[in-house]
Amino acid sequence: MRFTRTLRAVSGAVVAGALLFGTAPAASADYIRDGQWALGAFGADDIRRHSTGKNVIVGVIDSGVDAAHPDLKGNVLQGKSFTHAGGRADHPTQDAHGTAMAAMIAGHGHGANGSAGIMGLAPDAKILPVMTDSTETAVTSSGFAEPLRYAVDQGAKVVNMSFGSGSIDLDEKKAISYALSKDVLLVAATGNDSSSSPQYPAAAPGVLAVGAVAKDGQVWRKSNYGEHVRLLAPGQGIYSAGLDGKYRQSDGTSDSAAYVSAAAALVRSKFPDLTAGQVANRLTRTAITPNGKSDISTPSPKYGYGTVRPFRALTQDIPAGSKYGPLKAPEVEESASEENGGATAGDAGVQKASGGSGIGIPPIVIIGLVLVLLVAALVVVIVVVRRKKNNGGPPPGGPGGFGGPGGHVGFPPHQAGPHQQPSPYGQQPSPYGQQPSSYGQQPNPYGQQPGPYGSYPPVPPAQSPGQ
Template sequence: MSFTRTLRAVSGAVLAGALVLGTAPAASADYIRDGQWALGAFGADDIRQHSTGKNVIVAVLDSGVNGNHPDLKGNVLSGKSFAVNGGPANQEAVEDHGTAMAALIAGHGHGPGRADGIMGLAPDAKILPIRTKDYDDSFHGNGFAAPLRYAVDHGAKVVNMSFVQARVDGEEKAAIAYALGKDVLLVAGMGNDGDATPQYPAAAPGVLAVGAVAKDGNVWKNSSYGSHVRLLAPGEGIYSAGLGSKYRQADGTSDATAYVSAAAALVRSKFPDLTAGQVANRLTRTAITPDGKSDIGTPSPKYGYGTVRPFRALTQDIPAGSKYGPLKAPEVEESRSEETGGATAGDAGVQEASGSSGIGIPPIVILGLVLVLFVAALVVVIVVVRRKKNNGGPPPGGPGGFGGPGGHVGFPPHQAGPYQQQPSSYGQQPSSYGQQPNPYGQQPGPYGSYPPVPPAQPPGQ
């Protein structure tokens, strides 16, 4: 599969005839802005009163970015290309996918009042472009592991991964764990096959997996699904920036991923002390399901916790939650040493978790030691009993037996801990989110009427 085809697997096909010159008359540019239906659904004007993504770097692991596009100029860092020729990644002139993702995240429009062109959801965020592959779909180094580590080491707090692949190797899992260890939120698309086949990196533990929602508020017909999906975002008929001064329109979970990355940037800007998992917690707890519910306890395999609502995530009173929030703790695997035949880091973790010693002592030896200790303890008990019969009276230390009243040394009566005394706010308070006519809580629109969608029903059926 070529690099372009790999990206399309998440992005969907660009609609024919949808490219429009950015230097066209104002009516054309206004048409592009008016076509950004997701901004109206999100209530982007109100969102910008609370956060614009300032001081947050979002890495875009993709095809590279056209940093000279009029709607992106000034918001794109140099980045790095991991393709064979190397160099920066902000001068992309062949593939428009990365530019489109960057614009949905941090586009700032152009013209008087920046009223024309593409406006991103987090227009003050900075984009760190990282080209991950050559156009023949070949990786250089260890898959996306090196690009991801580069993003983490160069200041990214959110990483957008709008691509899919069949699996992840040990180096890539280690890179994901490295990112979460450095408090970086990873966001990836589910894919556009419309089935439950796991696609990576979205299916990897530690990654926030995103599906697509259509204009009518239902799950987009080609959005893949599964137990790892956590959020939905607009992914149908999405206008965005292209190469040169052009624009494009496309469908896919790739665009939805970019919107969730932008929402994460907004939250990270306003709440810089939250961990990556706690940012994900805010996004998932304020999302709304296609049947109008919010703050659900268990994600659906079709739509996760629901459609992201950035305005709610920025304004609701949400407990911070645990370090990883709704994310699964990442897995780490390392290659087994061929020279020594030693256990991998993953093997060591399994041994510790299962209670094994990991020292390599044969079970028969351990059993023998246990028997010896048992016999020795029995002998001690017999000796003590005989001495007590000979001497009489209680052991020293008073009537309590072990140094004081009640027979306890240093063990006070059990006290209930704070975790037992504090009521949990998760699922206890009635939610008002589902009562709003618009799930984004801003203005009435097509999202106001969600038909019920059975969780187990495949999308598009």
């Protein structure tokens, strides 16, 4: 599959990419920090008292990441370039998109106590850059499958995918399944067309799809929607890092996905024993909808479970939940040889039979038993016929014996077994797909209800920051 880069396809950046600002004196750099409204909305200072993303690697499949940027120095690994040129991914020269995503995730600022420049939500996380292309053309025949597998194999526990395409191929589906089998949380942007047309990988089962929320807490007007949407995060007027020490401002669901990837890194750092789906469960259970509700049972196609709240995800008492949490199970699985240590499909069947699950009797034994029973039945018939000829009457036992109207000797009348009871499967109403869809039935959240943002501090004084 051929996929396009996302600075235009998903990021929706301002003025053909971004507004770039040079590395300026302290006053200008402070202005950049002050412009990071999402940090205030999230309550970033309080968040850092609970987690900073330490010991978590976040893969960023994008245009590469500028490891020399003052706000990212020390937090960027070498990575790998899947462009035709190959090589490392930590020194891009043409496109700042990947650097911007990385800074929102793991930027640490610069200057005294890191007070200037871009601060990420998870400043102690490490970024694994996986460079795709810097243009509008594809770079590998397998789309994002190879880059994703590489990120997983290099130890990433969260992978940010701020790009999109209208289709997905089998290799990419298998790569997603492979990532989940390795307990990696995949986060992707939904796109910026104000459309319900699915964009991949966001719409693929197993991926946490993220739309954008505006400064007023309502769904950003260009954010794509659909049944696959699970979360929102800030995506309007977002400042971040650019190339050569510069900065940029942009709108788009790319930025939103980066913030959710950072939130996932925070949770994975504090709760390392949770599965990827259980991390997503914490993020969705603590999200807040545009009309102020939390822990809703059914996601809206417009805003999913709501806007992510990292502070709540880190501090609220949330049951771990199932393996996949709010994520749909992947559509395809890895082949048996990859998932079962080289076992073939036939081997898997033998293992199931011999492991105590099911009867497990070899076919040859069953055939032998059938032959024995047939021979025994034939012997009985011969004996009965001979006795009848010899005695001129029925065999001993009278009515009710073998062959009589009373049924077969030794077997009670046939009783209804469990298999004869009505099966509940398919007769009880299934909760999936039969509940009324919230999309189109709930009031349009955009611009109608007051959101959690829009004022500083972003929450009522009676609550703790970030909540």
